[in-house]
Amino acid sequence: MKPGIVVFPGINRERDMAFALEQSFGEKPRMIWHKETDLSGIDLVVIPGGFSFGDYLRCGAMAARSPVMASIHAHAARGGYILGVCNGFQILTEAGLLPGALLKNASLRFLSMDCQLRVERADTVFTRQYREGQTFRAVMAHGDGNYFADDATLDRIEGENLVAFRYADENRNGSARDIAGVFSENRRILGMMPHPEDLVDPLMGCADGKPLFDALAAA
Amino acid sequence: MERDVNQALAREFGLNAEEYQRVLDIMGRTPSFTELGVFSVMWSEHCSYKSSRVWLKQLPTKAPWVIHGPGENAGVVAIGDGLAAIFKMESHNHPSFIEPYQGAATGVGGILRDVFTMGARPVANLNALRFGSPDNPRTKRVVDGVVRGIGGYGNCVGVPTVGGEIDFHPAYNGNPLVNAMTVGIAAMDKIFLSAAAGLGNPVIYVGSKTGRDGIHGATMASAEFDANSEEKRPTVQVGDPFTEKLLIEACLELMATDAIVAIQDMGAAGLTSSAVEMAGKGGVGIELNLDNVPARETGMTAYEFMLSESQERMLMVLRPDRQDMARAIFEKWDLDFSVIGQITDTGRIVVKYQGETKADIPLAPLNDQAPLYTRPTVETPKQEQLNAARIEDRLGLTAALRKLIACPDLASRAWVWDQYDSTVGGQTVKRPGAADAAVVKLEGLKRGLALTTDCTPRYCLADPEEGGKQAVAEAWRNLTAVGARPLAITDNMNFGNPEKPEIMGQFAAAIRGMAAACEALDFPVVSGNVSLYNETEGKGILPTPVIGGLGVLDDAAQAVGIGLAPWLDVVLVGQTKGWLGQSLWLREVNGREDGAPPPVDLAVERANGDFVRARILSGEIRACHDVSDGGILVAIAEMAMATGVGARLSAHPRDILGHAFWFGEDQSRYLVAVPDSASFIRAADAAGVPAMRLGTSGGGDLTLPDGGTISVESLRTENAAFFPAWMDTNRS
Numbered sequence: 001m002k003p004g005i006v007v008f009p010g011i012n013r014e015r016d017m018a019f020a021l022e023q024s025f026g027e028k029p030r031m032i033w034h035k036e037t038d039l040s041g042i043d044l045v046v047i048p049g050g051f052s053f054g055d056y057l058r059c060g061a062m063a064a065r066s067p068v069m070a071s072i073h074a075h076a077a078r079g080g081y082i083l084g085v086c087n088g089f090q091i092l093t094e095a096g097l098l099p100g101a102l103l104k105n106a107s108l109r110f111l112s113m114d115c116q117l118r119v120e121r122a123d124t125v126f127t128r129q130y131r132e133g134q135t136f137r138a139v140m141a142h143g144d145g146n147y148f149a150d151d152a153t154l155d156r157i158e159g160e161n162l163v164a165f166r167y168a169d170e171n172r173n174g175s176a177r178d179i180a181g182v183f184s185e186n187r188r189i190l191g192m193m194p195h196p197e198d199l200v201d202p203l204m205g206c207a208d209g210k211p212l213f214d215a216l217a218a219a
Numbered sequence: 220m221e222r223d224v225n226q227a228l229a230r231e232f233g234l235n236a237e238e239y240q241r242v243l244d245i246m247g248r249t250p251s252f253t254e255l256g257v258f259s260v261m262w263s264e265h266c267s268y269k270s271s272r273v274w275l276k277q278l279p280t281k282a283p284w285v286i287h288g289p290g291e292n293a294g295v296v297a298i299g300d301g302l303a304a305i306f307k308m309e310s311h312n313h314p315s316f317i318e319p320y321q322g323a324a325t326g327v328g329g330i331l332r333d334v335f336t337m338g339a340r341p342v343a344n345l346n347a348l349r350f351g352s353p354d355n356p357r358t359k360r361v362v363d364g365v366v367r368g369i370g371g372y373g374n375c376v377g378v379p380t381v382g383g384e385i386d387f388h389p390a391y392n393g394n395p396l397v398n399a400m401t402v403g404i405a406a407m408d409k410i411f412l413s414a415a416a417g418l419g420n421p422v423i424y425v426g427s428k429t430g431r432d433g434i435h436g437a438t439m440a441s442a443e444f445d446a447n448s449e450e451k452r453p454t455v456q457v458g459d460p461f462t463e464k465l466l467i468e469a470c471l472e473l474m475a476t477d478a479i480v481a482i483q484d485m486g487a488a489g490l491t492s493s494a495v496e497m498a499g500k501g502g503v504g505i506e507l508n509l510d511n512v513p514a515r516e517t518g519m520t521a522y523e524f525m526l527s528e529s530q531e532r533m534l535m536v537l538r539p540d541r542q543d544m545a546r547a548i549f550e551k552w553d554l555d556f557s558v559i560g561q562i563t564d565t566g567r568i569v570v571k572y573q574g575e576t577k578a579d580i581p582l583a584p585l586n587d588q589a590p591l592y593t594r595p596t597v598e599t600p601k602q603e604q605l606n607a608a609r610i611e612d613r614l615g616l617t618a619a620l621r622k623l624i625a626c627p628d629l630a631s632r633a634w635v636w637d638q639y640d641s642t643v644g645g646q647t648v649k650r651p652g653a654a655d656a657a658v659v660k661l662e663g664l665k666r667g668l669a670l671t672t673d674c675t676p677r678y679c680l681a682d683p684e685e686g687g688k689q690a691v692a693e694a695w696r697n698l699t700a701v702g703a704r705p706l707a708i709t710d711n712m713n714f715g716n717p718e719k720p721e722i723m724g725q726f727a728a729a730i731r732g733m734a735a736a737c738e739a740l741d742f743p744v745v746s747g748n749v750s751l752y753n754e755t756e757g758k759g760i761l762p763t764p765v766i767g768g769l770g771v772l773d774d775a776a777q778a779v780g781i782g783l784a785p786w787l788d789v790v791l792v793g794q795t796k797g798w799l800g801q802s803l804w805l806r807e808v809n810g811r812e813d814g815a816p817p818p819v820d821l822a823v824e825r826a827n828g829d830f831v832r833a834r835i836l837s838g839e840i841r842a843c844h845d846v847s848d849g850g851i852l853v854a855i856a857e858m859a860m861a862t863g864v865g866a867r868l869s870a871h872p873r874d875i876l877g878h879a880f881w882f883g884e885d886q887s888r889y890l891v892a893v894p895d896s897a898s899f900i901r902a903a904d905a906a907g908v909p910a911m912r913l914g915t916s917g918g919g920d921l922t923l924p925d926g927g928t929i930s931v932e933s934l935r936t937e938n939a940a941f942f943p944a945w946m947d948t949n950r951s
Binding site: 009010012013015016019020033049050051053054055056107109110111112113139141143195197198200201203204 | 367370371374375376377459460461462464465551552553636637638639640641642643644645646647648660662775776947
């Protein structure tokens with residue numbers, strides 16, 4: 001699997017993500033500027049965190065309309081893999097590639113701390129190096145991570161088993177049903193708020209995020 | 220809009236009669252309105268350091284590892300692996316009181332630009348904050364705005380905020396301090412300076428457009444506040460961290476080429492100071508055509524263009540043959556790129572606008588004849604050394620400890636840190652609160668930087684010289700406590716009105732103390748900032764010379780934190796006499812803020828620190844925490860709370876009173892956790908360093924020598940209560 005990182009102006013965790021991907025994939029990922037449209041040769045599109053276009057409009061709303069997004073939609077339609085983390089998750093919901101929306105944290109404050117995520121299903125290309133029901137540590141760093149969808153949508157994604165991760169320790173941002181990450185219907189697109197890419201080296205606290213990237217590299 | 224230039228207007232612009240006369244002498248005529256604006260901001264306290272320069276010269280600034288000391292946009296030190304650390308701290312005190320969110324946010328933005336303008340990628344932010352009493356009705360609003368502003372800017376630009384400090388004192392009620400520090404990394408052979416060169420080379424403006432915000436901000440920062448300070452809100456700038464992020468990436472992309480001759484950010488006094496400083500340092504002339512300056516508003520005058528402090532703007536001198544390539548980079552990042560002038564050989568700054576020459580000033584006298592004052596000083600009277608035997612131990616150990624760890628100055632700062640992104644970049648080894656200094660690893664290398672900010676203002680008020688010395692020593696100690704080799708400091712001198720001899724006396728004494736410590740610890744000053752006139756309605760702040768310290772670890776994995784692990788011996792390094800003067804215990808338990816502050820013996824400081832550092836790097840020390848505010852008992856409680864591991868403490872030595880031993884703030888001390896105290900103490904003895912076993916770690920309780928027992932969990936709860944209870948409720 002060949003990964004590429006999409007860089008919108010204002011994205012700021014692309015270096016963290018490139019480092020994590022390189023650790024697992026053994027080579028540096030291609031960096032894709034948001035005005036590029038050629039994704040040929042890329043199997044895994046990664047949209048990292050940050051503040052695309054400053055997030056001065058709704059988070060991710062501007063990026064979801066960038067030139068590269070048409071190619072990302074086509075990539076999704078072909079059954080390609082996409083990982084969106086934090087602002088990346090917000091962009092994927094704004095683009096309609098994942099259900100729901102991310103609202104301001106219930107506290108109305110930015111939240112930066114570790115959290116525990118519970119793995120809801122371990123039979124996807126993203127999660128198969130975790131065990132179902134296990135918890136792992138990830139870094140939260142967001143102002144708008146409060147997952148929201150109407151009840152019918154929430155019932156549907158739970159019914160179809162599309163919840164990827166739930167907050168296992170404390171639901172600090174107010175997310176509906178403790179949801180921290182969701183899959184697309186074909187389970188080839190994953191969006192999640194916390195950052196697995198910042199915990200791939202024990203020196204930074206632990207390497208709990210590494211199995212996610214290892215699993216992708218092995219696919 | 221343009222007004223008649225005369226002495227009255229000059230006074231309004233902050234120039235006194237003598238200074239205005241000097242302007243007339245230099246110009247040989249009455250200056251134009253724009254020219255008067257240029258002189259007034261360049262000669263403001265904020266830009267000219269006219270009251271502080273004579274004293275700052277006393278600070279040691281050299282060491283074999285110092286590449287650039289004070290005088291550049293930021294200080295530069297060699298850290299190995301062909302890399303340099305570039306860092307500086309700067310105040311944004313006045314704007315942060317008037318408009319806390321934007322004041323703090325643009326403080327962060329400004330210091331970031333000082334660092335990346337030299338070619339460094341910013342890797343860490345810290346901030347030293349001083350607020351008024353929590354009981355003061357304004358304080359809550361200022362804290363909320365400042366914390367949101369720091370987070371709002373730092374989180375968005377994607378530079379981790381990894382450390383800093385917060386104190387409360389009524390002396391800051393009308394004048395909070397916001398001191399922001401940025402640290403960046405550059406290749407040693409890719410450091411960019413601001414001296415312009417090359418006759419005919421283009422002068423390029425990049426970044427945000429210019430508006431009317433922040434006009435005369437530098438002048439505002441050079442005067443006291445009065446009851447009408449709210450009227451000064453328009454002088455506060457508005458930050459745009461998104462544009463700053465683009466500017467960082469675009470500048471670093473351009474810096475990877477050979478296009479740049481000189482570069483400088485537009486900070487205080489905007490286009491005026493950047494153009495004057497670049498041309499002045501290069502010994503050349505500069506001609507600007509303001510018609511080409513990207514403007515956010517219509518109808519702006521030359522005066523407004525020259526004095527605007529709009530944020531996120533840079534001025535560059537480029538090689539002419541690289542201009543198109545440079546333009547393409549900035550266009551890629553959707554940033555303005557405009558040729559607004561050229562380098563000349565006239566030695567003058569000439570400003571043209573709409574076909575007219577609006578200013579034509581010789582640069583040499585503008586820079587060299589800036590006012591320089593040796594203001595009168597009065598020494599702070601020495602305070603009496605307190606006798607612990609005459610100070611009542613009103614609460615006993617357990618109750619005093621609980622009171623201390625819950626007080627605003629020692630309460631957990633997690634509520635604040637949790638709003639700052641401390642992990643972006645993926646290199647943060649020690650996050651806020653985990654260690655005495657933050658530790659950030661360098662990408663792809665083993666090497667790490669240790670970073671801290673320190674000052675104990677109540678010591679500085681009681682004895683500015685000892686306080687200045689202590690601030691430098693504590694920064695050195697905090698870097699040492701993680702295992703780092705301290706390299707250099709940046710200083711942020713926050714004082715009151717320098718025209719008052721007692722304030723200038725504080726300043727001069729603090730510098731003396733700092734200089735002695737820098738000298739003794741091989742810890743030079745490489746950059747800094749002076750903020751004077753921190754007074755509101757005649758009331759000055761505590762003298763606050765904040766020290767930002769930088770150290771290096773050859774292997775970031777060797778850094779230790781403060782958190783106890785179970786079944787280790789807890790050993791105290793350094794001598795304890797039981798110094799209670801100016802201690803937090805004295806203030807919080809007895810309601811007294813008196814006595815001489817604890818003195819620092821610099822030779823002892825060095826010996827104790829060098830010993831501890833060596834034992835950290837050998838792997839013997841598993842946890843380390845310096846003993847500072849609150850003394851030994853607070854330090855051990857903090858070590859316990861960090862990991863939830865308790866300790867059982869032994870009795871204190873018989874020749875000292877219990878409250879003096881456990882809460883005294885004698886300097887140059889560390890608590891360390893080691894597997895075998897006997898061998899550790901033998902080694903300390905051999906090195907001539909005092910060390911004594913205090914107890915053993917383990918369990919979930921802190922057991923005090925008087926038999927009192929507190930669960931670490933309840934300590935944590937009490938320690939965590941202050942900020943959320945104060946800030947997250949609607950009562951003020």
